[in-house]
Amino acid sequence: MEKQTGLLLSHLLLKNSVFEVTLNCSHLVWKDLATKKKQTSNSIHHTFKDGSFKCIPVSEIIAVQETEVDAGSKDDGKWQKMSLKANESYPFGFTVSYVERASRHCWRCADVTFHCPNGTLCLQWVQTIQERLALLTNRPKSLLVYINPYGGKRQGKRIYEKRVAPLFSRASISTHVIVTEYANHARDHLRTTADLDKYDGVVCVGGDGMFSEIVHGLMARTQMEFGVDPNFPNAKLMPCQLRIGVIPAGSTDCICYATMGTNDPVTSSLHIIIGDSQPMDICTVHHNNTFLRYSVSLLGYGFYGDVLTDSERKRWMGPARYDISGFKTFLTHHHYEGTVSFLPATNILGTPRDKTRCTAGCYICQHNSQIHSVKKLENKEDEDISDSGEWKVIRGKFLAINAANMSCACPRSPKGLSPAAHLADGTADLILVRKCSRFNFLRHLLRHANKDDQFDLTFVEVHRVKQFRFTPRHCEGDSELNLTESGKRLFSHICKDHPACGCSPAYSNWNCDGEILPHAAIDVRVHCQLIKLFARGIEEQPIFESFHTSAV
Ligand SMILES: CCCCCCCCCCCCC/C=C/[C@@H](O)[C@H](COP(=O)(O)O)NC(C)=O
Ligand SMILES: Nc1ncnc2c1ncn2[C@@H]1O[C@H](COP(=O)(O)OP(=O)(O)O)[C@@H](O)[C@H]1O
Ligand SMILES: [Ca+2]
Incomplete structure (x- = not known):
């Protein structure tokens, strides 16, 4: 030897x-x-x-x-x-x-x-x-774990104990486990109480909603530490230092699926143990210069907002609630009128119609994030809305307005809402589905689950953007501006309750990573690489044995 x-x-x-x-x-x-x-x-x-x-x-x-x-x-x-x-x-x-x-x-x-x-x-x-x-040194030694016992099929605790904890202990990782007792428990604990210096990462056992709680907790804590006020839409947000591990135990699990290619607890645990790192973009959502929420995966108005609103009443059904509500929402076929303005992402590599995908070690993410950091240094990143001539404005009637900050691939749609979107390129794909027949909308929806291009339809358009804003029609005219928020809601409910009248309600809700937002008029900005996951992006193919021969 x-x-x-x-x-x-x-x-x-x-x-x-x-x-x-x-x-x-x-x-x-x-x-x-x-x-x-x-x-x-x-x-x-x-x-x-x-x-x-x-x-x-x-x-x-x-x-x-x-x-x-x-x-x-x-x-x-x-x-x-x-x-x-x-x-x-x-x-x-x-x-x-x-x-x-x-x-x-x-x-x-x-x-x-x-x-x-x-x-x-x-x-x-x-x-x-x-x-x-x-x-x-990239491997975590100590982790703070939050388990949502009510996510998905309510298996979070069992999944963690049976499939994850034994692997952490084999890898000599110490853990502090908190089983949440109420919604926002994890968020508030991270924001105010948790002694984050003791840990090398935070693990979330649950679905996309639980992941969103962790992101909100960590982001709030980080901004407080650095004295950044997220209410300023132009604020330069600070990235979170602790990496986040996602053990899938939810209903959609798109964060996990889109960063690892599968929603498997063992796979997630192994990515955590070996200390993988995948940066991710985050969107901020504002209403009238007030910060509302962060979004990591999907911001959806119209179809996905209505699906979520309906499905929240069916939480007891578990993940199947999305199928039932999806079908119901498809049949109601409501459209919503308004104006979408957006700032197209320029001077970057990649378009939403590319055949290439965001994969492990993605070159496009690396390249585009460098451009963002150069712009940041030159202080050019966040040009004020009114100053810039590059904004595009689209007014119309929409069945769905979706902003996908990542592919949003999930078991229901393995290629995702925007298959060519990138995890960490500082942009989101804005998908506009205009009012069309039920048959055509079904064609669009079905294409999320087959090999056909869901954007190759006359009533669908997609733009890669850095910022966008939406104003529902009834906020636009002066007379409607006099309506109070509750009055608008009442009006929308009257229409929802009387589908026979043939008109669509004035407002939908925004689905923000599975949370319903209280406002229809929002301003959204993509921030490049503010968080990191214990993941590496989707590997292109299994590493074949032939690869190893060259490595020896
Ligand atoms: C055969 C018809 C096929 C129709 C496929 C429709 C495409 C499905 C794409 C769904 C993309 C969902 C993006 C993720 C959203 C999550 O943040 C959110 C919350 O997930 P959670 O309940 O916390 O796991 N889930 C939903 C359905 O809104
Ligand atoms: N102990 C708890 N009791 C009730 N709700 C909780 C608890 N812990 C977390 N939540 C909330 O449950 C919601 C759904 O969680 P999630 O894990 O995403 O499951 P799902 O994918 O099924 O929606 C989230 O909004 C989260 O804030
Ligand atoms: Ca992105």
């Missing part, structure tokens, strides 16, 4: 075969010595698939521990099933847990146990791997 060059190389036993096991500066590699010769002549891929060769990055090792090898007396686990050969010549063992890629972007924790001829060698392997892991 050598160690001087930073290389550890030994012949160890794995499942009755002797393997050449190497730890180099970046990878742990094991090759079956018996099949080593075959590799030159046979198909490499075939040889690898039988487990005779494997190469894993150190950055994807979850933990290493000594394995008790006592196969003669007891047989209490798959690793301990030792052959006679192992007993005699390889009486010591250590187990490496690492990330393995399964199908559809799912990650799993796999274990491999190597048997060593002596205890000193075994200890040396364990210590060296542990030393390497200790050098990975």
Whole structure:
């Protein structure tokens, strides 16, 4: 065995075969010595698939521990099933847990146990791997966990205890777990009480609504610390330092799905453990220079606002409420009149109609975020609305106005509301669906779930924007301005209650990441990369074995 060059190389036993096991500066590699010769002549891929060769990055090792090898007396686990050969010549063992890629972007924790001829060698392997892991400073050691016990199918607590906590403990991560007792418990605890210096990250077990609570708590705390008042629409908001992990246990789980490619609690846990980092844009929503909310995924008026308003009354149904309310809202087919003004994103790479997607290590996000930071330095980022001639104005009747700050991919729509949107490019995609027939709207909706382009329809348009504002028609005329907010609501309710009159209600609601906003007239701005998730974006494809050959 050598160690001087930073290389550890030994012949160890794995499942009755002797393997050449190497730890180099970046990878742990094991090759079956018996099949080593075959590799030159046979198909490499075939040889690898039988487990005779494997190469894993150190950055994807979850933990290493000594394995008790006592196969003669007891047989209490798959690793301990030792052959006679192992007993005699390889009486010591250590187990490496690492990330393995399964199908559809799912990650799993796999274990491999190597048997060593002596205890000193075994200890040396364990210590060296542990030393390497200790050098990975991006990994969290201590996490603050919030569980919403009522999200989705009310499985948050069970999911955490059964599938997440055992992995955190294997990775020696300490946790402080809070099961929330009421809505906004997590937000308020983060904003005012939590001792954030003690933690390397915050984990949210729940859906997009719960994630939104965490974002609001952390953002409020950060802005307070830096003395930034978010009521000023032009305020330069400060980014949050703590990363957020999302364990999916909600109804839509689009934050998780769109940042990892799946809504799987184990995959999320592994991204947290290895300390992945994915920056994300955040939108601020203002009404008359008053800050209302942050939005990370979807801001939707008309169709998605109405779906949400209806579904809130059906919370007891769990995730199915969105299907029922979606169907009902589709049948009511209300349209809303108003003016959308927006500031198109210029001098950036990418358009909403691109075929390319935001993937792990996205070049477009990197490039565009650099442009934003240069503009910030030059203080040009937030030009005042009235000063800029670039604003576009569209007046009309809309079935839906959606701003997707990210793809909003979720199990219902794996490509999302705006498939080419980016997680961290400082822009959002503004989708306008004009009044059209039910049949045409259905065509548009169905295209979210198939391969056809949902924007390739005459009544749909999409713009990549930095800012936008919406004014419902009844706020525009002076006479209507005299109506009080409650009067407007009453009017809209009368119409909703009398669909026979054939008119649409004047107002819908904004669906802001699953929360109903109290105002229809809003101002929205995209802020580049204000938060970071324990994620890496969607990997383009599983890393194939052929990749590993070049890494060795
Ligand atoms: C066969 C017909 C297919 C129609 C597909 C319609 C596209 C569905 C795209 C949904 C995009 C949802 C974006 C995420 C929104 C969440 O913030 C929000 C709140 O999610 P939560 O309840 O907290 O998990 N969910 C909803 C449905 O408004
Ligand atoms: N303990 C609690 N009791 C009631 N509501 C809660 C609790 N904890 C969080 N919430 C709220 O529940 C709502 C839905 O949570 P979420 O986890 O997103 O589930 P879902 O995806 O099913 O909507 C959020 O608005 C959140 O603020
Ligand atoms: Ca974006």
